Amino acid sequence: MYELKTLLPQFDIKLPTCMYPLKNVSLAADSLASSSSSSASASTSSCKLEASRSSKTSRNAATCALDLDSLGRQIQQLLKDDTASVAARQEKVLRQLEELKEQLGQIRKGLGVCGKTFQHTTAFQNGGLKEVPLQDVVINGHPNFIPYALLALKNAWRDLYTIEVKTFTHSTMADIGPAAREFEANLAKVTVNPALPKINVTLIWKNCEHTEMISSPTMYVPIYGEVNIIRYLGRVGPAEYRYEGSPLCNEIDLVLDICYQLLRCSTHKTQVAMVRLLDKRLQQQQYFGGSQMSVADIGVYSSLIRMPAITDKDLTPALLAWRKRAKLVAQI
Amino acid sequence: MVEDKENVENGEQVSKKGAKKLAKAAKKAEQKAETASAVAANNAAGDSAEDHASGRYGLSEMIQSKDKRSERNFVPVSELSGQVGKGLVWVRGRVHTSRAKGKQCFLILRQQSSTVQCILAVGDVISKQMVKFAGNIPKESIVDIQAKAVAVSSKIESCTEQSLELAVEQIFVISQAKAQLPLQIEDASRPETADDAEGLNIRVNQDTRLDNRVLDLRTPANQAIFRLEAGVCRLFRDILTEQGFTEIHTPKIISAASEGGANVFTVSYFKDSAYLAQSPQLYKQMAIAADFDKVYTVGAVFRAEDSNTHRHLTEFVGLDLEMAFKYHYHEVLHTIGNTFTAIFKGLRDKYAREIESVGQQYKVDAFKFLEPPLILQFADGVAMLREAGVETGDEEDLSTPNEKLLGRLVKAKYDTDFYILDKFPLAIRPFYTMPDPNNPIYSNSYDMFMRGEEILSGAQRIHDPEYLMERAKHHGIDTSKIAAYIESFRYGCPPHAGGGIGMERVVMLYLGLDNIRKTSMFPRDPKRLTP
Numbered sequence: 001m002y003e004l005k006t007l008l009p010q011f012d013i014k015l016p017t018c019m020y021p022l023k024n025v026s027l028a029a030d031s032l033a034s035s036s037s038s039s040a041s042a043s044t045s046s047c048k049l050e051a052s053r054s055s056k057t058s059r060n061a062a063t064c065a066l067d068l069d070s071l072g073r074q075i076q077q078l079l080k081d082d083t084a085s086v087a088a089r090q091e092k093v094l095r096q097l098e099e100l101k102e103q104l105g106q107i108r109k110g111l112g113v114c115g116k117t118f119q120h121t122t123a124f125q126n127g128g129l130k131e132v133p134l135q136d137v138v139i140n141g142h143p144n145f146i147p148y149a150l151l152a153l154k155n156a157w158r159d160l161y162t163i164e165v166k167t168f169t170h171s172t173m174a175d176i177g178p179a180a181r182e183f184e185a186n187l188a189k190v191t192v193n194p195a196l197p198k199i200n201v202t203l204i205w206k207n208c209e210h211t212e213m214i215s216s217p218t219m220y221v222p223i224y225g226e227v228n229i230i231r232y233l234g235r236v237g238p239a240e241y242r243y244e245g246s247p248l249c250n251e252i253d254l255v256l257d258i259c260y261q262l263l264r265c266s267t268h269k270t271q272v273a274m275v276r277l278l279d280k281r282l283q284q285q286q287y288f289g290g291s292q293m294s295v296a297d298i299g300v301y302s303s304l305i306r307m308p309a310i311t312d313k314d315l316t317p318a319l320l321a322w323r324k325r326a327k328l329v330a331q332i
Numbered sequence: 333m334v335e336d337k338e339n340v341e342n343g344e345q346v347s348k349k350g351a352k353k354l355a356k357a358a359k360k361a362e363q364k365a366e367t368a369s370a371v372a373a374n375n376a377a378g379d380s381a382e383d384h385a386s387g388r389y390g391l392s393e394m395i396q397s398k399d400k401r402s403e404r405n406f407v408p409v410s411e412l413s414g415q416v417g418k419g420l421v422w423v424r425g426r427v428h429t430s431r432a433k434g435k436q437c438f439l440i441l442r443q444q445s446s447t448v449q450c451i452l453a454v455g456d457v458i459s460k461q462m463v464k465f466a467g468n469i470p471k472e473s474i475v476d477i478q479a480k481a482v483a484v485s486s487k488i489e490s491c492t493e494q495s496l497e498l499a500v501e502q503i504f505v506i507s508q509a510k511a512q513l514p515l516q517i518e519d520a521s522r523p524e525t526a527d528d529a530e531g532l533n534i535r536v537n538q539d540t541r542l543d544n545r546v547l548d549l550r551t552p553a554n555q556a557i558f559r560l561e562a563g564v565c566r567l568f569r570d571i572l573t574e575q576g577f578t579e580i581h582t583p584k585i586i587s588a589a590s591e592g593g594a595n596v597f598t599v600s601y602f603k604d605s606a607y608l609a610q611s612p613q614l615y616k617q618m619a620i621a622a623d624f625d626k627v628y629t630v631g632a633v634f635r636a637e638d639s640n641t642h643r644h645l646t647e648f649v650g651l652d653l654e655m656a657f658k659y660h661y662h663e664v665l666h667t668i669g670n671t672f673t674a675i676f677k678g679l680r681d682k683y684a685r686e687i688e689s690v691g692q693q694y695k696v697d698a699f700k701f702l703e704p705p706l707i708l709q710f711a712d713g714v715a716m717l718r719e720a721g722v723e724t725g726d727e728e729d730l731s732t733p734n735e736k737l738l739g740r741l742v743k744a745k746y747d748t749d750f751y752i753l754d755k756f757p758l759a760i761r762p763f764y765t766m767p768d769p770n771n772p773i774y775s776n777s778y779d780m781f782m783r784g785e786e787i788l789s790g791a792q793r794i795h796d797p798e799y800l801m802e803r804a805k806h807h808g809i810d811t812s813k814i815a816a817y818i819e820s821f822r823y824g825c826p827p828h829a830g831g832g833i834g835m836e837r838v839v840m841l842y843l844g845l846d847n848i849r850k851t852s853m854f855p856r857d858p859k860r861l862t863p
Contacts, residue, residue: 138745168702170747171680202746204702217744218720 020089136200138214139229140222143173143180143205145263147226149302150201151183152330153233154190156298160238162198172207180205186332199236226306227260227299234295241295248289255281255288255296259303271307272314279316286325293329301326385459389466392476392504404476409443409493415481416496423448423477423498424506426550428517432467439466440491441477441498445552445689448493450477452500466500472509472517472547478502514544521551523693538849545854545863553693556686557851560679561839563686565630567678568651571671577626577653582615584608584632588813595636597646608634611832614817616654617793621825628653633834638858642847643785643837647856651838654830661766661776661792664829668790669705669752672780676701676750679842687843696844699749699783706751708742710774713753716741727757727773739784749841754778756791763807764800766792776829782841790831797821 141147154163167184169176187203212222213229223232231253234241243252255278262274278300282288288296304310304323312320404422407415415421428442435454440447452458452466469475479498487494520536541548548554569579585599586609597608612629619627633650653671657663676699679687687698717724717738724734742751758767758775768774777791794800797818804811804818811818839851849855854863 140747168704168706168746168748171676171699171701171703174681202706204746206747214745216719217716217741 135215136202137232138202138204139211140170140204140206140208140214141211142208143176145211145226145306146180146183147203147211147229147302148183148305148332149226149230149233149298150203151186151190151332152298152302153230153237153295154187155331156293156329157238157241158190159193160196160240162192162194162196163201163233164192164198165201165203167203167205170204170206173205176205197238199233225260226263226302227256230295230299230302231256240292243294243296248294251281251289252294252296256299259299262303263306268309271310275310275314275316275319279319282318282322284318287322293326297322297326298330301330301332305332383459383461385457385462388457388502389462390504391508392506395506404478409441409446409448412448412481412493412496412498416483418481420478420480420501423479424474425477427469427471427473427475429471430467430469432463435460435463437463437466439469439500441475442550445555446493447491448496448498449488449491450479450498450500452503457501462503466503469503469505470509470511472513472550473505474507476502476504476506513547515540515547517547517550520548521553521693523695525695538847542849542855542860543863549853551693552689554850556689557839557843557845558853560683560686560690560843561835561851563679563683564675564835564839564842565649565651567675568628568671569630571674571678572626572628572653575626575667575671577628577655578619578624580615580619580624580627580629581631582609582612582629584634588816597634597636610635612650612652613830613832616652616830617825617828618820620654620656620828621820621823625826626653626655630835633832640858643840645834645836645848645852645855645857648837648848648852649835650832651835652830652832654828656826656828659827661827661829664790664792665707665752665754665778666704668780668788668831669707672750673701673703673705676842677703690843690845694843694845699842699844700743700747701750702746702748706742706746706748707754708751710753710755710757713738716745727759729757729760735781735786736784739781742781743784749783750781752778752780761791763803763809764791764793766794778831780831780833782838783844785837785841787837787841788831788833790829792827792829795821795825795827 139147139150150163150165154165157163165187167187210224211226211229212224213232214222215232223229234243243249246252258274258277258281262271262278265271265274278288285291287293288300301323315323407421407423409423409425412421412423423441423443425441425443425448428440428447430437430439437452439450439452441450452463454460454463477498477500479500479502481496482499483495484497488497515536519534520541522534524535536548549558573579585601585606587606596610598605599608600606611633612631616627616629629650629652631650632647634647635644636646637644653668655664655667680699691698711726713730714724714726717734720737720741722734722737724730730738739749743749755768755774756777756779757773758765759773761775761777766776768776775791777789779786779790780788794803800818800821801811804814836848836851836855839845840848843851845851849857
């Protein structure tokens with residue numbers, strides 16, 4: 001055998017100031033502390049390690065694997081020496097953070113971004129979701145079952161949110177009829193405020209059984225039923241109409257479910273039964289679920305228009321009064 | 333007979349044994365003669381007097397316009413249902429199939445896409461010989477038939493006229509077909525159902541069809557395809573004429589290549605050579621500069637591209653239009669888009685029968701479209717592709733797979749087979765395309781798609797000669813070669829835009845067929861110059 005030469009020369013490694021030595025917590029270090037504490041504390045950590053190694057040979061045999069006494073001593077030592085230094089370090093870190101914050105504040109001011117502190121971001125408001133531009137949605141509707149809710153929402157949200165509706169006629173429909181044409185004209189009449197956030201809706205008159213909504217072609221899962229489309233729009237629409245966080249959430253959902261059933265009723269008798277249920281939910285309130293207009297009112301209002309069989313005679317005085325109030329907002 | 337006589341004469345001379353033998357032989361001969369005469373009678377016995385139907389059938393002499401025969405009242409097969417129980421009518425058609433069995437003959441008569449069953453049964457009017465004759469007429473021969481239309485109790489599934497049959501009284505062959513046909517019409521018109529394992533799987537391949545196009549074109553599907561194709565042309569003309577367009581005819585022999593110049597056919601032109609026009613673009617634009625305001629043209633277009641694909645031909649019919657506008661090229665875009673919608677609506681409403689009979693052979697979904705047509709921005713299209721996980725650049729042209737994918741995405745979302753993509757990147761368009769005023773990346777150009785395949789490519793053209801020079805230089809084009817083109821804008825030219833479509837491609841995609849050769853009557857491709 002022959003001796004190997006060290007490839008690297010001895011370097012005097014200069015440690016960066018952002019680092020600090022870690023105390024050697026092993027038992028060997030403890031033995032070192034007891035034997036030559038004065039020399040060890042003076043030297044740097046790297047020296048300490050070497051020193052400990054040198055003394056290890058002599059003392060190793062004496063220290064047993066788990067010596068409770070020495071462990072206790074060790075902990076005492078650590079607490080006595082280090083708490084102060086740790087506290088100082090923490091102080092320093094906090095101070096640096098404070099400086100950083102100040103710097104960032106200055107940068108923000110220089111850029112002219114809003115001066116408010118970062119307490120309420122929009123991301124927080126809509127449940128921490130990332131704000132991505134909204135997908136255009138396609139709504140397929142049969143001209144015999146006109147989704148009046150779209151117009152009602154468009155009118156109700158006039159000053160809050162823009163629903164931009166483009167209408168098309170699918171090749172499966174030869175003629176859409178006067179009611180649908182009038183609906184189209186009414187949609188076009190609503191003034192558009194370009195400053196407001198908006199969603200693009202493509203309304204296609206099609207020979208389809210249900211009113212359905214498609215938001216993304218890659219995840220082709222249509223949302224069926226006008227009521228569920230109202231729920232979707234209520235979720236992406238203005239904060240005033242988002243009902244999921246409100247205590248009335250269950251009530252609104254219940255009313256919307258009744259609308260869903262109402263639209264599926266084929267006989268006049270069952271329709272009237274549903275209207276009675278609605279009356280029960282409304283009682284003497286201003287609107288469904290309280291004093292504020294909500295998507296539930298939109299749903300009921302639109303459903304009643306779609307049911308020409310339900311005349312004023314079938315409605316209770318409370319519902320008639322409500323209808324008058326809702327008409328002011330929905331304007332249909 | 334003669335032998336018999338001899339036997340009788342020599343009868344007394346022969347022995348008993350011999351007599352027995354002779355008697356046996358005589359009996360045999362007698363039987364033989366009996367059957368022979370029976371056969372002879374059966375075999376029409378020539379055209380002897382026994383055939384009581386002679387004169388009611390046979391090969392007609394070649395029609396050389398000798399008689400007018402205006403007393404013969406011919407009725408189209410499709411209108412026979414109005415003649416039931418009304419006496420004798422004349423029908424001219426082709427023998428689709430003919431089958432004689434015993435005393436009857438069933439013959440299916442075809443007239444374009446309509447078929448009707450004819451029956452000949454031996455009786456007072458029809459002789460055995462006539463039935464035999466009818467059974468032997470080769471398929472595809474043209475015959476004149478005089479018959480009575482008779483209602484039938486059960487539907488005849490194999491014919492288009494299902495509620496009646498013709499009781500034939502006279503039948504004459506006008507033009508006889510060869511007994512051996514290169515392809516059977518029945519095979520050529522068999523529905524293409526890939527997953528039908530039980531049914532007959534005999535197909536006629538594309539080349540056999542094209543080599544014998546005359547026979548192939550007789551199938552109901554082909555009859556319908558070319559009637560529909562004529563409909564596309566007619567609708568294109570009618571709709572544009574109604575909107576104030578003028579039809580123009582542009583030269584097909586030109587001196588210089590109009591676009592690019594790589595893929596033009598050269599033809600000898602006296603002592604010089606010339607090219608076949610690959611687009612009427614230049615002449616359309618010149619017509620605009622000459623104050624025709626709105627023009628269209630229908631005519632042959634030649635492309636010397638050696639591409640053997642399902643959608644390329646070297647010669648096709650181009651339907652091109654060009655239109656001057658006031659301030660925004662969307663005036664033109666909407667005109668073209670609405671023209672398409674009107675064509676689709678016209679086909680849907682007026683050609684339902686043709687579409688159905690093509691559908692019987694080639695199973696495809698009906699063409700779907702929106703009114704007004706769906707217009708998407710190129711950037712929207714790219715966004716849709718990216719959402720589907722396709723990496724594509726903002727200024728990158730749509731590759732064929734991406735084009736098809738985008739077609740599928742649009743179909744899934746909007747349920748339309750026709751859409752317009754607007755604002756293509758400037759970098760991928762020809763030099764004469766007007767750039768977008770708001771964004772230098774894009775241009776005022778558009779493509780239209782049917783079933784995910786591009787059918788029209790158009791744009792606002794630059795009508796300012798100086799700017800056109802600048803753009804040409806930017807594209808590294810030798811401006812001396814296009815001097816005439818630029819020159820035509822020097823005497824004032826209104827802003828204009830336009831586009832062109834290939835008629836065959838539009839018909840192919842409208843019907844959802846898989847090959848453009850199916851919609852070209854006599855297709856020309858790099859490998860085919862005949863028939």
